[in-house]
Amino acid sequence: MPKDSGIGASSKRREDVRFLTGNGKYTDDINVAGQSYAHFVRSDVAHGRINSIDVSAAEAAPGVLKVFTAADFAEVGGVPCGWCVTDRHGNPMQEPKHPVLAEGKVRHVGDPYAVVVAESLSAARDAAELIEADIEELEAVIDMKAAVADGATKVHDDLTSNLCYDWGFVEENREAVDEAIKGAHHVTTLELTNNRLVANPMEPRVAVGEYDPWKDEHTLYTTSQNPHVIRLLMGAFVLGIPEHKLRVIAPDVGGGFGTKIFHYAEEAFCTFAAKALKRPVKWTSSRSEAFISDAHGRDHVTKIELAMDEEGKFLALRTDTYANMGAYLSTFAPSVPTWLHGTLMAGNYITPLIYVNVKAVFTNTVPVDAYRGAGRPEATFQLERVVDKAAREMGIDPVELRRRNFIDKSQFPYATPVAVEYDTGDYHATMDKLLEISDRDGFEARKAESAARGKLRGFGVAHYIEACGIAPSNLVGQLGARAGLYESATVRVNATGSISVMTGSHSHGQGHETSFAQVVADMLGIDEAQVDIVHGDTARTPMGMGTYGSRSIAVGGSAMVRATEKIIAKAKKVASHLMEASESDVEFANGQFTVAGTDKSVAWGDVCLAAYVPHNYPLEDIEPGLEETAFYDPANFTYPSGGYACEVEVDPETGQVEVLAFSAADDFGNVINPMIVEGQVHGGVAQGIGQALLENCVYDENGQLLTGSYMDYAMPRAYDVPMFTVDHSCQTPCTHNPLGVKGCGEAGAIGSPPAIVNAVIDALSGHGVEHIDMPLSPQRVWAAMHGKG
Amino acid sequence: MYAFDLVKPGTVAEAASALAGGEAQALGGGQTLIPTLKQRLADPGTLVSLSHIDEMKYVRESGGTVEIGGGTTHAMVAKAVADIYPGLADLAGRIGDPSVRNRGTIGGSLANNDPSACYPAGALGSGATIITDKREIAADDYFQGMFTTALDEGEIVTGVRFPIPEKAHYSKMPQPASRFPLVAVYVAKFADGVRVAVTGASEDGVFRWTEAEEALGANFSTDALGGLSASEDGMIADIHGTAAYRAHLIGVMTKRAVAEMS
Numbered sequence A: 001m002p003k004d005s006g007i008g009a010s011s012k013r014r015e016d017v018r019f020l021t022g023n024g025k026y027t028d029d030i031n032v033a034g035q036s037y038a039h040f041v042r043s044d045v046a047h048g049r050i051n052s053i054d055v056s057a058a059e060a061a062p063g064v065l066k067v068f069t070a071a072d073f074a075e076v077g078g079v080p081c082g083w084c085v086t087d088r089h090g091n092p093m094q095e096p097k098h099p100v101l102a103e104g105k106v107r108h109v110g111d112p113y114a115v116v117v118a119e120s121l122s123a124a125r126d127a128a129e130l131i132e133a134d135i136e137e138l139e140a141v142i143d144m145k146a147a148v149a150d151g152a153t154k155v156h157d158d159l160t161s162n163l164c165y166d167w168g169f170v171e172e173n174r175e176a177v178d179e180a181i182k183g184a185h186h187v188t189t190l191e192l193t194n195n196r197l198v199a200n201p202m203e204p205r206v207a208v209g210e211y212d213p214w215k216d217e218h219t220l221y222t223t224s225q226n227p228h229v230i231r232l233l234m235g236a237f238v239l240g241i242p243e244h245k246l247r248v249i250a251p252d253v254g255g256g257f258g259t260k261i262f263h264y265a266e267e268a269f270c271t272f273a274a275k276a277l278k279r280p281v282k283w284t285s286s287r288s289e290a291f292i293s294d295a296h297g298r299d300h301v302t303k304i305e306l307a308m309d310e311e312g313k314f315l316a317l318r319t320d321t322y323a324n325m326g327a328y329l330s331t332f333a334p335s336v337p338t339w340l341h342g343t344l345m346a347g348n349y350i351t352p353l354i355y356v357n358v359k360a361v362f363t364n365t366v367p368v369d370a371y372r373g374a375g376r377p378e379a380t381f382q383l384e385r386v387v388d389k390a391a392r393e394m395g396i397d398p399v400e401l402r403r404r405n406f407i408d409k410s411q412f413p414y415a416t417p418v419a420v421e422y423d424t425g426d427y428h429a430t431m432d433k434l435l436e437i438s439d440r441d442g443f444e445a446r447k448a449e450s451a452a453r454g455k456l457r458g459f460g461v462a463h464y465i466e467a468c469g470i471a472p473s474n475l476v477g478q479l480g481a482r483a484g485l486y487e488s489a490t491v492r493v494n495a496t497g498s499i500s501v502m503t504g505s506h507s508h509g510q511g512h513e514t515s516f517a518q519v520v521a522d523m524l525g526i527d528e529a530q531v532d533i534v535h536g537d538t539a540r541t542p543m544g545m546g547t548y549g550s551r552s553i554a555v556g557g558s559a560m561v562r563a564t565e566k567i568i569a570k571a572k573k574v575a576s577h578l579m580e581a582s583e584s585d586v587e588f589a590n591g592q593f594t595v596a597g598t599d600k601s602v603a604w605g606d607v608c609l610a611a612y613v614p615h616n617y618p619l620e621d622i623e624p625g626l627e628e629t630a631f632y633d634p635a636n637f638t639y640p641s642g643g644y645a646c647e648v649e650v651d652p653e654t655g656q657v658e659v660l661a662f663s664a665a666d667d668f669g670n671v672i673n674p675m676i677v678e679g680q681v682h683g684g685v686a687q688g689i690g691q692a693l694l695e696n697c698v699y700d701e702n703g704q705l706l707t708g709s710y711m712d713y714a715m716p717r718a719y720d721v722p723m724f725t726v727d728h729s730c731q732t733p734c735t736h737n738p739l740g741v742k743g744c745g746e747a748g749a750i751g752s753p754p755a756i757v758n759a760v761i762d763a764l765s766g767h768g769v770e771h772i773d774m775p776l777s778p779q780r781v782w783a784a785m786h787g788k789g
Numbered sequence B: 001m002y003a004f005d006l007v008k009p010g011t012v013a014e015a016a017s018a019l020a021g022g023e024a025q026a027l028g029g030g031q032t033l034i035p036t037l038k039q040r041l042a043d044p045g046t047l048v049s050l051s052h053i054d055e056m057k058y059v060r061e062s063g064g065t066v067e068i069g070g071g072t073t074h075a076m077v078a079k080a081v082a083d084i085y086p087g088l089a090d091l092a093g094r095i096g097d098p099s100v101r102n103r104g105t106i107g108g109s110l111a112n113n114d115p116s117a118c119y120p121a122g123a124l125g126s127g128a129t130i131i132t133d134k135r136e137i138a139a140d141d142y143f144q145g146m147f148t149t150a151l152d153e154g155e156i157v158t159g160v161r162f163p164i165p166e167k168a169h170y171s172k173m174p175q176p177a178s179r180f181p182l183v184a185v186y187v188a189k190f191a192d193g194v195r196v197a198v199t200g201a202s203e204d205g206v207f208r209w210t211e212a213e214e215a216l217g218a219n220f221s222t223d224a225l226g227g228l229s230a231s232e233d234g235m236i237a238d239i240h241g242t243a244a245y246r247a248h249l250i251g252v253m254t255k256r257a258v259a260e261m262s
């Protein structure tokens, strides 16, 4: 029986009423009395030397308060990077300065070199046209391999080259892997590109800076997935504002997908300018601006080799990747192709020897950072593609080849050769479930039916693992993270028993206001409506690290459980006093405190009232009040896994791919709200379909963005996605967090691209096509079929 | 957007005088012009909205032709000519999305003559006549290359007269991002011959594929197209399709249109 409330119930998303009726309060809805408007003047060349910028005419234009350039930021820091990767030789990565406004050079189309602040946006835009910038165009560095060739033009003149780092993992295995590959029965090799993506959340970025000179207090409203992280990075590293004087508020946020994790120059600018001008300053990104200023995602070029014995057992894996960093290091950029990618190269398989090499490269393009899945989709894509290719080459069924190499459920906990230890999983179970719900057995008949209509039908599978719930702080500290990755929660019980939970997690579409409330209500045996979730404001919630890496329920939820446990412990003490019983005899269930073996009981609400109206209260033993805070730092990552299957039809005359069916059998451990979990998978798979078939961010050789609007950047639409068949009944709960949860936010985007591409390659199996790079657009599919790739 | 003045004439004559003088520009449904203004790629000073001119919104059938007012939206055309001229209704009903179809107009589309627009194929493929506030122009003379037409400065497309063919079909291969045609072909079969108009493919904008017209005129079947292939010379090449792919699609889309009509 499905539950109708609490953990495991598909409670309706309470936040949707305000979202769907247009009553959400987003950052752009915030207008502060006296606010002024910032317009960023952005480079239209990819690489150029700034000889001079004359702002005098612009400053004299009507309504203009001030025009800012790099000179105004001489006293402040650059936008910091939150992760330092150490290279193969033990040296720290090359880390260029990222000034708030371009200094000396512009380094990508969209790099801001001036900002006009005016009484209105149109006054600011009019004045911007009066700025005379003498920018001498330099050769643009776009292709990653050319960027690291000898004598290449440098993006940053003060670095030794365009190589950010050359990372090897596990470096000690390098030679053993080479040897194993040399001596293997069969080696399957695949070269591929993981396409560059623009996240395109529905809400573009916005920042409003406000300053109160009488209190010396700054407030920044911003579209962020993690307001505390912004406060820390901007306050401590850019502007030198102590935390108690800086409040960061991220109200309703209309989607993030990773690109709203990072600290951006526009946030620092609005905060800085509000003080400089003694006026609130607002900036709202246009969609065109988002394409050239939001951090992009993925953009890897990879060669992967898989060595096998006669039976198809995996012996060794070697992968070489060039990862695009863009022109500057965005907040978490260095960690994505390394620790979030290399550590997942074992996938669901026993592969004794693995070596991952990653060269991170600076180019004259927008910075690249985490995008839904971050590193794990890149690992999963190459692995699940090479396994599929290997199956074809070895003449083994692709499902069977995977099964032969799966880690068996009896082997958990399982330490991979790439530094992580999977706690639980049952990959055969998810594969079984997948084959059932996707009706693989009926595929041949469906294929024949398509063939009769002149269409090529294909079936593809992929099996993924991801590391979520990022992360044990002391582990990531050793790996180069410059911050801890715990989460916090304060559970504030009010006098009449209602509850406000202040969480450091942030919801920007995930539905925390519903699912987090379910957990607390379930633990206390009270109505979900009595619990409110408060997030997104550094002044209202304790220090937190925010939402990304599918960490909210696993880490933020665990903190909330710990704080609620403290509440229950204290409430039991109060109850024992009220019932004149020994504390150890007090039991708590369904919102009632009882004494074992007696008919004594006291209700939740009475205990809360007693705590706040302590007339009859053991003040000598316990403090009044009922409010507890917990910080939770996980012992390990969580490891969701699952099998995805895609069925496509290819039109051989046009190359058009249609996704006919998509099935997902996920193991997310315990599930709090099945409906929300399914929605997360739906959204993730839709984005995976976008990446696999439609989306592509393309620069020309001069660094001009060819896909700067929806005229050329193809987002998935409703008719591009089929009805999904999703299942999460295979559950191996996480062993190290109190809820046994693993996280589900990114899985869909991780597991789907290889399943889709495998399906298309299967459809084209009669045409000698071994690989097509994403997106599998009609043109590319047609060209591959006709040898015109 | 730059600041502009907006005038809302109620008649064609008033609109024509508001447009005389050069600095003003007509505003139809705004589905092309408004995005252009928002990007500050145009600074017309005055916009003359045609949306309030009732005499430009009509659909009239007479004697084997249907005449559509220049201010008629795509959605209205899709509905109003569904029985009279189903091939054209189908074309109109597949332009953009519902909000585009409920604002964008046939006059605006033909005046703009985007090399990937749908209506130019419908008009040229039907052998339509473009009616302006000053004259009538045969489609064969009207389309003069990418974003170029026979219209003079300030001239208003007040209507379009389509001869109704025996059958017609529009086959559209959408560009994955914009969903405008990557290549689309309009085939219309009349008692005295077949017209085949191609959009989305050529650097010169919409054009007639005369070889296919002749072949289909002699034998209206997909077999007649067997040996034909469109040349890739002058085809558009961009990230969505090479010239060779577009040339190939012309053949495929033409064949599919004919198959639908057979």
Ligand SMILES: Cc1cc2nc3c(=O)[nH]c(=O)nc-3n(C[C@H](O)[C@H](O)[C@H](O)COP(=O)(O)OP(=O)(O)OC[C@H]3O[C@@H](n4cnc5c(N)ncnc54)[C@H](O)[C@@H]3O)c2cc1C
Binding pocket: B025, B026, B027, B028, B029, B030, B031, B032, B033, B034, B050, B070, B071, B094, B095, B096, B097, B100, B103, B104, B105, B106, B107, B108, B109, B111, B112, B114, B116, B117, B118, B119, B155, B156, B157, B158, B178, B179, B180, B181
């Ligand atoms: C998301 C989207 C998708 C689209 N998809 C398609 C598609 O699939 N196929 C397609 O064909 N089109 C498509 N369009 C374009 C759409 O059909 C436009 O409506 C059309 O091209 C222009 O018509 P309009 O009435 O909006 O003209 P406007 O944008 O108002 O004007 C366009 C130009 O024509 C001039 N003009 C307008 N009306 C007249 C007139 N009566 N006489 C003389 N000049 C005039 C204007 O001055 C301007 O130069 C799409 C547009 C959008 C925004």
